[in-house]
Amino acid sequence: MTLIYPVESNAAHAPRLSPGYKSTIKRAPQKQRILMPHTLSETTGPVYGHETVRPGDHDLTTMHAGEPLGERIIVHGTVMDEDGRGVPNTLVELWQANACGRYVHVWDQHPAPLDPNFTGAGRTVTDAAGNYKFVTIKPGAYPWGNHHNAWRPAHIHFSVFGHSFVSRLVTQMYFPNDPLFPFDPIFNSVTDEKARLRMVSDFDLDVTEPGWALAYRFNIVLRGRNATPTENH
Amino acid sequence: MPGITPSQTVGPFYAYGLTPNGEYAWNDAFTNNLLTPDVTGDKIRIEGVIYDGDGKVVPDAVLEIWQADAQGRFADPQDTRGLPNSSFRGFGRSGTTDAGEYSFDTVKPGAVPGHDGKPQAPHIVMAVFGRGMTMQSMTRIYFEDEAANASDAVMNLVPADRRATIIAKKTAPGVYRFDIHLQGDNETVFFDV
Ligand SMILES: [Fe+3]
Numbered sequence: 001m002t003l004i005y006p007v008e009s010n011a012a013h014a015p016r017l018s019p020g021y022k023s024t025i026k027r028a029p030q031k032q033r034i035l036m037p038h039t040l041s042e043t044t045g046p047v048y049g050h051e052t053v054r055p056g057d058h059d060l061t062t063m064h065a066g067e068p069l070g071e072r073i074i075v076h077g078t079v080m081d082e083d084g085r086g087v088p089n090t091l092v093e094l095w096q097a098n099a100c101g102r103y104v105h106v107w108d109q110h111p112a113p114l115d116p117n118f119t120g121a122g123r124t125v126t127d128a129a130g131n132y133k134f135v136t137i138k139p140g141a142y143p144w145g146n147h148h149n150a151w152r153p154a155h156i157h158f159s160v161f162g163h164s165f166v167s168r169l170v171t172q173m174y175f176p177n178d179p180l181f182p183f184d185p186i187f188n189s190v191t192d193e194k195a196r197l198r199m200v201s202d203f204d205l206d207v208t209e210p211g212w213a214l215a216y217r218f219n220i221v222l223r224g225r226n227a228t229p230t231e232n233h
Numbered sequence: 234m235p236g237i238t239p240s241q242t243v244g245p246f247y248a249y250g251l252t253p254n255g256e257y258a259w260n261d262a263f264t265n266n267l268l269t270p271d272v273t274g275d276k277i278r279i280e281g282v283i284y285d286g287d288g289k290v291v292p293d294a295v296l297e298i299w300q301a302d303a304q305g306r307f308a309d310p311q312d313t314r315g316l317p318n319s320s321f322r323g324f325g326r327s328g329t330t331d332a333g334e335y336s337f338d339t340v341k342p343g344a345v346p347g348h349d350g351k352p353q354a355p356h357i358v359m360a361v362f363g364r365g366m367t368m369q370s371m372t373r374i375y376f377e378d379e380a381a382n383a384s385d386a387v388m389n390l391v392p393a394d395r396r397a398t399i400i401a402k403k404t405a406p407g408v409y410r411f412d413i414h415l416q417g418d419n420e421t422v423f424f425d426v
Contacts, residue, residue, distance in 0.1 A: 007425055012239045014367035021242075023365025026286035027415050031395075033425040036387050037348035041358050041373075042426050044309035046299060046324035052262045063258075082237055093262065095250025104257060105246035107293075121250040121259040157244065159251065164311070165299045165358055166426045168369065172241040189367050190239040198238050221235045 004038040005166050009082060009223045012195040020185035022146050038166065045165040048091040048125070058124035060096075060136040068118035070099025070137035074207055074215040075173070078130045079160055082224035086130025092220075093123045093159040094134060101140030101154075110142050135213065141180060153180035153187060162222040173218045174200045240368035245293045247362075252295065252328035265327035267298075267339040269320040274303020274340035279374060279401060279409045282333045283361070286416030290333025294363035296413075298325045298337055298374070300356075305343030341376065347386045354381035354388065361413060361423075370423040374411050375400045391422050398422050 017028035061068055075094075079087040097103045097120065100112035104119055118137060126132045139154050155172040162168060174187065178200075181187055190196040198221065207215035249257035254264070268276060279298075283291040301307050302317040308324075310316070317323075327335040344352035355376055360369040375382050377400050382388055388396060398421045401409035413421050 003426075005426075009237050010425075012237050014239060014241075016367055016370070018367055021365070021367070023242075024367060025365075026289075027291070027363060027365035028367075029370055029420055029423050030286075030416050031420045031422075033423050034390050035425040036390055038426065039347050039353060039387070040307060040312060040345050041299070041301070041353070041356065044299075044307040044311045046322065047309050048262070048324075054260075080235070082235065084235065091262070093250060095247060097246075103246040104249050106256070108246055119249065119258045121253070121257070123262060157241075157247065157250065159243075165360070166371075168297075168360060169238060169240055170243050170362060170369065171238050186241060186367075189241075192239075195236060195239045198236065199241065219235075219238075221238045223237055 001035055001037060004043050005164065005223045005225055007035070012190070012192060014189035014191065018185065018189035021189050042166045043164045045163060045168065046161060048161065052091060053123050053125050058122055058134050060118065060120065060122045060134065063119060064117040066117045068098065068115050068137050072135070072213040073138050074133065074135055074209065074213050075156065075201070075218060076131065076133040076207060076215065077218040077220060079126050079132060079162070079220045079222065080130055081163065081167070081222050083226050085224070086126070087162055087222060088126055088128045088130055090126050091123060091161050092126060092132045094156050095121045096136065096156040097139040097142055099137050099140050101142030112140070112142070138175070146185060151180055151183070153178040153184050158220065160220055160222065167222040169220065169222055171199060171220070175216065176200055176203055242364060242366055243295055243362045245364040247295060248328055252326060254328070263324060263326040265325050265335070265337045267321065267323065267325045267337065269322070271319045272302070272321045272340055273319055274343070275407065276338070277341050277407050277409060278336055278338050279357070279411055280334065280336040281411040281413060283329055283335065283413040284333065284415065288417065291363055291415070292329055292331045292333055294329045294361060296327050296329070296335050297360045297362070298339070299323060299358045300339065301342040301345050303340050303343050305345050307345070344381065349386060351386065352381070354379050354385035371426050372413070372421055372423050373399050376409060377402050395422050
């Protein structure tokens with residue numbers, strides 16, 4: 001079956017059942033997925049422009065009375081499709097822990113302080129070339145209950161829409177050279193090394209603002225209509 | 234060509250970013266209410282519970298739906314048949330409660346053409362995200378009171394004994410029930426899209 005968005009692109013994703021990440025064991029669907037032709041229901045998707053985003057929603061350091069604690073950073077990049085074209089005017093949402101590795105979520109019981117000046121959520125829309133930019137705080141690593149001495153590498157959760165409902169992507173951005181990489185079953189659930197490393201941002205000296213904030217570049221690649229399988233599929 | 238960015242789980246702590254719902258210092262970009270003041274068509278509620286492989290409810294899933302309006306048109310310029318005649322956007326997002334429940338208030342979608350040009354039975358596309366899910370799983374919500382289900386091309390790709398898992402049951406006027414089973418004998422049909 002030839003699909004409008006080649007289904008082979010999905011080979012980059014982690015298997016749904018990734019037993020090292022224990023929660024997948026009872027939550028990964030197990031029966032055969034049904035391959036189906038793409039129809040208008042799959043090739044269209046929600047179109048959200050600037051009306052969803054208020055001025056300042058991209059700057060997580062200016063949302064409260066004071067400045068949050070931690071290392072101020074710029075996170076920017078290009079949302080593009082597999083064909084290398086920028087994806088313009090698409091919504092990018094993010095959420096993350098604070099500098100201490102604590103989320104404001106009511107279920108997060110990590111004994112690290114909350115920061116009254118940091119919620120940790122933001123959103124923006126890409127420009128005409130697919131570029132986006134956030135200002136935030138570098139999140140801390142945090143412990144979790146998957147196994148003994150389990151820690152998540154510092155990461156920022158990203159949610160991106162793209163051209164269609166089948167290009168919808170939720171992922172996590174990591175920071176270069178994190179010593180926790182070899183030990184994290186969520187990061188390593190992506191078994192293809194090249195694909196896995198596409199989740200790691202690059203330090204970006206050119207965009208770093210002197211005296212103010214380090215910058216990281218994180219490009220996000222979504223499925224494309226005309227993609228040809230690459231060697232790392 | 235670069236190859237796509239892999240998906241990662243939304244994790245357990247997505248709520249203040251994706252579905253703050255008045256509980257966090259952040260506004261909602263999307264909610265589970267798709268109705269707009271000028272929307273036309275039959276207003277419906279879809280509700281259900283999501284279960285894991287042990288039959289336990291899943292309190293940390295995120296469900297997103299995408300659908301045509303009552304005329305069968307998508308609020309996307311890629312639907313070149315003409316745009317919808319209302320401000321209906323066709324996209325909704327819901328977290329699940331501690332009891333694994335979700336709901337959406339929307340309109341019953343009209344028929345949309347399939348890959349062969351023939352009308353499909355009315356359906357809603359659903360993406361299921363959650364802690365313990367490395368990427369979204371995609372399903373479709375059909376409606377039990379639609380005779381067109383029998384001739385729907387996508388429905389007919391599904392083994393007959395599994396079709397009931399993607400057909401919402403009418404439980405009251407304007408109310409449909411659509412439970413999601415991630416595993417087990419009644420595992421919901423998920424599509425490779
Ligand atoms: Fe996280």
